[in-house]
Amino acid sequence: METTEHPTEGDPLKRGEDGAETGTAQTATELKKKSCKDGLHFSKLTHWRTAVFFLSLFICLTIVFAFSFILPCPVRPQYLITWNRTFSEAATYDFLAIEHASDDKVMDVMFVLKNTEVTVNKSCADAGLPSPCVFVLAVDGTDGETLWESPLEPDFHWAQCGLNTEKGRTWDCLLSHSDKLTAMDKRTGHVVWQQPHPTGLHSSRPVLSVPDLDGDKVSDVALVASDNTQTQLVLLSGKTGLQIGTTVVLDLTQTANHLLHCTAEGSHYVLLQKDTGLYGLALWRIAAKAKAGMEVGLKKDKTWEKNASATSGLVPIYESEAVSRVLRKEEADDSSSLLVVTNKEVALVDGQQLQLLWRFNTTSVLSEPSFGHFNKDEILDIVVEEDIGNYTKKVIILDGKSGEVLWEVNLLASPNSPRPASIHTTNYFSVFMFWGMMPSEFNSTIPLAGDRRSYMLLPLYSKVLLESTNVLDHIVTFKATLMERGRHAAYILLTGPVTEGAEGTVVLSKRKLKQDVPDSKVLRIGTGGTSESNEDIKETFNRLRFSEF
Numbered sequence: 001m002e003t004t005e006h007p008t009e010g011d012p013l014k015r016g017e018d019g020a021e022t023g024t025a026q027t028a029t030e031l032k033k034k035s036c037k038d039g040l041h042f043s044k045l046t047h048w049r050t051a052v053f054f055l056s057l058f059i060c061l062t063i064v065f066a067f068s069f070i071l072p073c074p075v076r077p078q079y080l081i082t083w084n085r086t087f088s089e090a091a092t093y094d095f096l097a098i099e100h101a102s103d104d105k106v107m108d109v110m111f112v113l114k115n116t117e118v119t120v121n122k123s124c125a126d127a128g129l130p131s132p133c134v135f136v137l138a139v140d141g142t143d144g145e146t147l148w149e150s151p152l153e154p155d156f157h158w159a160q161c162g163l164n165t166e167k168g169r170t171w172d173c174l175l176s177h178s179d180k181l182t183a184m185d186k187r188t189g190h191v192v193w194q195q196p197h198p199t200g201l202h203s204s205r206p207v208l209s210v211p212d213l214d215g216d217k218v219s220d221v222a223l224v225a226s227d228n229t230q231t232q233l234v235l236l237s238g239k240t241g242l243q244i245g246t247t248v249v250l251d252l253t254q255t256a257n258h259l260l261h262c263t264a265e266g267s268h269y270v271l272l273q274k275d276t277g278l279y280g281l282a283l284w285r286i287a288a289k290a291k292a293g294m295e296v297g298l299k300k301d302k303t304w305e306k307n308a309s310a311t312s313g314l315v316p317i318y319e320s321e322a323v324s325r326v327l328r329k330e331e332a333d334d335s336s337s338l339l340v341v342t343n344k345e346v347a348l349v350d351g352q353q354l355q356l357l358w359r360f361n362t363t364s365v366l367s368e369p370s371f372g373h374f375n376k377d378e379i380l381d382i383v384v385e386e387d388i389g390n391y392t393k394k395v396i397i398l399d400g401k402s403g404e405v406l407w408e409v410n411l412l413a414s415p416n417s418p419r420p421a422s423i424h425t426t427n428y429f430s431v432f433m434f435w436g437m438m439p440s441e442f443n444s445t446i447p448l449a450g451d452r453r454s455y456m457l458l459p460l461y462s463k464v465l466l467e468s469t470n471v472l473d474h475i476v477t478f479k480a481t482l483m484e485r486g487r488h489a490a491y492i493l494l495t496g497p498v499t500e501g502a503e504g505t506v507v508l509s510k511r512k513l514k515q516d517v518p519d520s521k522v523l524r525i526g527t528g529g530t531s532e533s534n535e536d537i538k539e540t541f542n543r544l545r546f547s548e549f
Contacts, residue, residue, distance in 0.1 A: 079106055079488065081515055083144035087506040090115040091132075092496045096477045097161035099172065099186050101138040101147050107483045108141045109492055110173070110186065111508060112156055114501065118149050127151040134177050138189065141483050144510065148189035153178040156501075158205050161186060166209045168218035169238055174207050181241060195241035198234045201225040208260040210235070210268060213287055213294055214244050222270065222286070226255040231272065235290050245291030250281070251312055257326055262334045264352045267301035269315065271338070273326045277319035278340055278349075280304065285313045304354070318349050318356075325368060329380055329400070339382065341365050346384055348403065358403030362386050366393055366413065372422030372430035374406045374459045375399070381406060383420040383432060387413065395420065395434055407462055409525055411436030414452040421480035423489045423513065426545040431513070432457040433480050433491070438467070438523065455523075456516070456541070463529025464537055466520040473507065474498050480513070482546050489513040489546045517541045 091114040101108040113135045117123035124133035134156045138147040157176040164172040164186070172186035176197060183192045197203070203223040213220050218239040225232045231252040235244040250272075257273040261280060269280035282305070284298035308315045322343040329348070330336035337357065338349045343364060348357040364387040371380040379400040386394045393413040397406045417435035424430050437453050456466040473495035480491040490512050497504035522534040530537070 079142035079483070080144070080510075081512045082510060084507055084509040085139060085144050087113055087115060087118070087508075089503055090496075090506045091501045091503050092476055092494060092506045093156055093500055094477045095159045096479050096492060096494055097159075097173070097186075098141075098479060098481045098483075098492065099138075099161050101186050102140060104140075104142065105484055106141040106488065107481065108138055108147060109144075109508065109510070110136065110138045110161060111494055112136055112159060112175075113506060114154060114156065114503075119146065122149055122151065124151055129153055136173075136175065136184065136189065138186065139508065141510065144508070150184065150189035150191070152182060153180065158203075160205050160207045163207060163209060163221075166219035166238065167212065168216075174221070176203060181236075183241060193239075193241040195236075198223075198243055198247060201232055201234055201247065202227070203234070206259065208258070208270065209238075210260065210283060211298070212238075220244065222260070222283075224255065224258045224270070224272075226252075228254050231255040233270065233286055233290075235287070245287075245294060246289075248286050248289045256324070259326065259328060259338075260334055261328075261338075261351065263301040263304055264335070265299055265301040265303070267299040267304065269301075269304065271317065271326065272314075273323055275322060277323055278317040278326050278338070280315040280317055281313055282308070282315075307354075315354075317354055318347060320345070320347075324365065327369065329371065329382075339369060341369065346382070346398070346403075348382075348400075360384075360398055360403045363388065367417075367419040370420045370422060371400075372397075372432055373424060373428060374430070374432075376428045377401060378428070383422070383434070385413075385420065385434070392439065393436060395436070397432070407457075407459070409465070410439065411455075412439055412451070416475055417452055418475055418478035421478070421491070423480055423482060424547050426486075426547045427460075429459045431489070431541075431544065432459075433513075454516070456513075456520070458541060458544075460540065461530055461532075461537055463524060463526050465523045465525060466517065466538075466541065467523050468516040468520045470511070470516060471495070476500070476506075482548055483510075485548065487546060489544075514542055514544070 093112050095112050097110040098107045099110055114132050115135060116131045118135050124131040129151055134152045134154050136150045136152065139145060140147055155178060159173060159175040161173040163174060171183035171192035173184045175182045179197050180194055181197050182194045185192055203225040208222040210220050210222050212218060213235060214237055216239050220238045221236050223234050231250045233248040237244055252274060255272045255274060259271040261269045261271050268283040270283060271278060271280050284295040284300060287298060288295040304315050318340045320342045323340060324343060325341040327339045328336050329339055335351050337351045340347045340349060345359050345361050347359045350357055366385040366387050370383045372383060374381045374397050381400045382398040384396045384398060386396060388394050391413050392410055394408055394410050396408045399406050414437050420432060420434040422430040422432045433454060433456050435452055435454050437451050454468045471493060476494045476496045478493050483490050490510050493509050496506040517538050522537055
C-alpha cells in the first residue's frame with residue numbers, strides 16, 4: 001500500500017514543493033552564516049573608523065592648543081588719552097608730521113626743536129654741532145615718549161614728510177636747514193643722504209615727487225624757489241640728492257605757491273601760482289631745459305598742450321587777479337580738482353578738462369580752506385573762513401558738488417586761531433573742528449588770544465556746537481587726525497613762543513577728541529534745532545566711530 005507521505009510520479013507538484021522547501025532552508029542557513037561573517041567584518045570596520053576619527057580629532061585639538069600658546073592673540077596698543085611733552089628754553093617751528101615711526105598700529109608725531117640738548121644722552125656738542133642746534137624728534141603716539149632724536153646743523157628752514165610712497169625711495173622726510181638738504185628715515189632718524197643746497201636757491205615747500213629722470217630706478221624730486229624777480233626749479237636725484245642737470249630759470253616773477261599735477265594722459269605739470277592766476281608747465285619741458293634728452297619717456301598731454309603759450313609753454317588754468325591760494329581738493333590724488341582762492345572768490349576747477357565747476361563770491365578769506373563731508377553724497381565739501389569785518393568771521397561750509405552754502409555761523413576772529421579741520425566718521429559724515437568765539441559770550445571790543453575757543457560740529461546736529469576752552473597758550477601748529485585705523489581720533493597741538501624760532505617753553509600735546517565732550521558746553525544756534533537733551537547729544541558724540549575715508 002502506498003502512503004501519501006512519499007511522493008510518486010503521479011504527484012509531481014508535491015514533490016516540487018518539498019524540494020523547494022528543502023532548497024530554501026539550505027539557502028537560508030548559508031545566508032545566515034554569510035551575514036554573520038559580514039556583520040563581524042562590518043563591526044571591525046566601524047571600530048577602526050571610530051578609532052581613526054577620535055585619533056584625528058585628538059591630533060587637531062593638540063595642534064590648536066599648542067599654537068594658542070606659541071602664537072598668542074595680537075594685543076591692541078594701549079595708549080594714554082592725553083599726554084604732554086614740555087621743553088624749556090627751546091624754540092620750535094610750524095612743522096608737525098603724523099607718521100608711522102614705530103611698529104605698533106598707532107600713528108606717531110614728528111616735530112622740530114632748536115635747543116642745546118633734548119635728552120642727557122644726546123646734545124649738539126656730542127654731534128659736533130654748534131649749540132643750540134636743530135633736533136628732529138619722533139615721539140610715540142601712544143604715550144609721547146621719544147622714539148628717536150636726530151641733531152642737525154642750524155638754522156631750520158622747512159621740512160616735509162610722507163615722501164616714501166614713491167618708487168624705490170628709502171627715505172621719508174626731506175629737511176632744509178643751514179645750507180643743506182637732508183633726507184631722513186622716519187623709523188630710525190638716520191640720515192640717508194645729505195647734500196649742499198643748490199647755490200642761490202631759497203626753495204620752499206611743497207617738495208614735488210616726480211618720476212625717475214636719471215635712470216637709477218628711484219623717483220626723483222623737484223624744488224621750486226622764487227623771489228621778486230624770477231622763479232627757479234631744480235631737479236634732484238631721489239637716490240643721492242645730487243642735482244640733475246642745470247637749474248631751470250623761468251620767465252616768471254614771484255610764484256606764491258606750487259603743486260605737481262597729473263593729467264588723465266599721465267603727463268605731469270608743475271602748477272605755478274602767480275598774482276595773475278594759476279598756470280601749468282609740463283615736466284617734460286622742465287626736464288628738457290635742465291638736461292637735453294632727459295625729457296625722453298615723459299608723457300605729453302595733447303589736450304593741455306594745445307592751450308600752452310608758444311613762448312613760455314605755460315598752460316593757463318585759472319586766470320584772475322590776486323590769486324592767494326591754490327589747493328588740491330583730494331590731497332592724496334595728484335589728478336583731483338583744484339580749489340583756487342582769490343581776494344574775491346573761491347572757485348573749483350576740474351583737474352582734467354580745466355573747466356570751471358563752480359564759483360563762490362566772497363570778500364576776504366582768512367585762512368587756508370579745509371575739506372570734510374557735511375552730507376552723504378561722498379563728495380568732499382569745503383570749509384571757508386570769510387572776514388566780514390569788525391573782528392568777526394563767517395565759517396561757511398560749501399557743497400563740494402555745486403558750491404552752494406550748506407552751513408554757516410558767525411564767530412569772533414580770535415587771534416592765533418588755527419585753520420579748520422575735520423575727521424571722517426563711519427556714518428559718512430565728518431566731525432568739523434574750528435576756532436574762534438561766539439559773539440554772545442564776548443564782552444570786550446577787541447578779541448584777545450585768551451578769548452579763543454574750540455568748536456566741534458556734527459552735521460547730524462547742524463544747529464548744535466560743542467564749545468571747549470582748553471588751550472590758552474600760543475598755538476604754533478595744530479592737526480586733527482586719526483591715530484589708529486577706525487578709532488582714536490585726536491588732535492595734536494604744538495604751542496610755544498609767539499615769534500617762530502624764539503626761545504621759550506615749548507609744549508607738544510595730544511588730546512583725544514572725545515575727551516573734550518563731557519566738559520564741553522552745548523550751544524544751540526539758529527532755530528528749528530533738535531529737541532534732544534544736551535546729555536543725549538553728548539552721548540551721540542561719544543558713540544562715534546571714525547574712518548580714514
